[in-house]
Amino acid sequence: MNRAGLGKLGSKGKAAGLISAAVLLSAVLGACGNGSTGAPQGSAEQRIRSAAIQMSVTDLSVVARTDGGLNVTGKMSSVPFAVRVPANWNGSSVLEAHGYVTPGNPETVPDPDKDPSFGLLTTAYAQGYAAANTAYAKTGYAVKEGVAANKALHDLLAKAGSKAQYITGISMGGNITVALAEKYPNDYVGAMPYCGVVSGWRAEERFLLDFRVVYDYYTRGTPYALPGNGDAVTPNAALTIPVIQNAVVKLFTAAGGGDRAAQAIIGQIVGVTKTPDAPVSVVGFITPLASTVYGLPDYLATTGGTGYSNAGKVYSGSGSVTGDAALNAGVQRIALGANDTSSAYLDANYTPTGKFTAKMLSFHNTSDPLVPYSLEPEFKAIVAAAGNSANLVQQVVQPKAIDATATTGPAHCYFSTKEVVGAWNDLRGWVENGVKPVDGKDITNKS
Structure with a gap:
């Protein structure tokens, strides 16, 4: 499976560069000798730097964005991550778990100036959410590694003051999303797998x-x-x-x-x-x-x-x-x-139990030649057997027109930005305003 829905630091602002633990500690104590923006105690930047020390982040870089926010990059356990923190950060975060990367191809280094999520992270950032994504320790079948990397990213953001977090994920990342929601039920308020391997x-x-x-x-x-x-x-x-x-x-x-x-x-x-x-x-x-x-x-x-x-x-x-x-x-x-x-191994990485407390909205192409839509009703049955149907909504996107003899279409994870962002807004409304989306809704953008 190719990585579906699958970054450069801004040139403006004062980059932190590569910061040693000693210099970071000085920053936490309020010193300005690290070349940073001299952020006040308790600011988002200061909290991120403090969290980075606690999480043993290496290669940390904090760069001021032209819109007043921050681009944050670094590595945890040698795995690169990226976070965009808006100037008007609402204290919540959205994480995007990426899909399968074909073995032999390089794992992409996340870049806060690039969006691997059909516009989801860009939209969430504009709405006031910190937007984050991470690489994994291996390519190919990497559910175990994806869970570990996204859990570490969650913990970093939590230590930096994120009070509520959403986990989203595409294709293999959908399986990672379900795993995280089930394994760490207190970590996420909402979850959104799309075209995901939701039933395992x-x-x-x-x-x-x-x-x-x-x-x-x-x-x-x-x-x-x-x-x-x-x-x-x-x-x-x-x-x-x-x-x-x-x-x-x-x-x-x-x-x-x-x-x-x-x-x-x-x-x-x-x-x-x-x-x-x-x-x-x-x-x-x-x-x-x-x-x-x-x-x-x-x-x-x-x-x-x-x-x-x-x-x-x-x-x-x-x-x-x-x-x-x-x-x-x-x-x-x-x-x-x-x-x-x-x-x-498959049970652990990952076969769902259907037991999660986050509000979960899953959507899928009714035509997907790689991760078939049939996995959605299987997942629905698993969740129902766990007595948890109230926490799951599933929606659909219809296939694009195809020529049966052509080598184009139907496609895996064939979505428009409007469809993905619309589903995200539905999930956000459910979690934050109690407005449950319509189960089974056709969210196809036909325009």
Whole structure:
């Protein structure tokens, strides 16, 4: 999964630069020898500097913004973070947990002058909230690391005087958002996962691995088969994203040209994987299959296994009883070994319990080829089973129009700024004014 919804210090103002602990301590005591703005005792800057000492922040930089606010950057446990503090800070904060970064790509260093959140952080800042985001200690499947980094950022802001905090997150960051809200129920007043892996990473792997083994079954012995057909959980050097693209485009081209065998393959894959929320399209097939290339090796190394088994699963939807029977007899079965610890890893990082006290507003594209919309009703059921439905609202964004044979759309996390900011304002109104948003509301910006 590519990082979805995924910074330079301002040149004006007096930068603090790299500040030693000794100089920071002098600042706390009111000295002005550190080249800072000489902020008065108790100011936002002073509280941030004091909090930075307590949190062992390194490479701290505090820069005055032209609008009177502060740009704050630094590192905690060698992980970079960024915070924008408005001049009219209302004492509350909004944190944005970023999504998946493909292994091999660098983790982006957060920049308070850049917004990775469809405008959410920029809007919240203008409304008087401190706006913050952080990198993680690793790329790829990094829920554990994302929880740790965002928890540290929360604690820094709390020590700096933030009395109320919101946690938001996109894609994998949605799973991190749910984890933080459940693991630290006193930390957040509101939570907003969007296009998130809300029902847990096992559900996400179930979708991705089921799609792969079903695709392998129906394309076995055809021109559309992928290298490694029949072994979806062993990385294969011959399996590349261009190879996947070529195979899928060939399949859809044949189907579009009237090839009934190709049409049947597509129909059966869609019927069995039960992903009507990912419309039948080239990109709807390529997206989950490509995760086998860029995501599987890191996932297996991180978790120690697949964390998901289809050993006892009964597949259906082929269109006939005999077809279902043949599928169940011939599909690859993935089993967990006796000493496999990956399932426990997924439980911890993170499978939700549904127990949280924050007001949570989750929204999702009804068409998402990577993190399917079906995870939302699963999450709703988990929350209901925990007796916590009063704290959850879910809303939807409709898909953009697509060409079934094109390599564009439907997209993962396909939102407009208006949709994201609108949802944020709904959440804020719920938390701060008691106005609960409409559950199931279509918030699509059709203009």
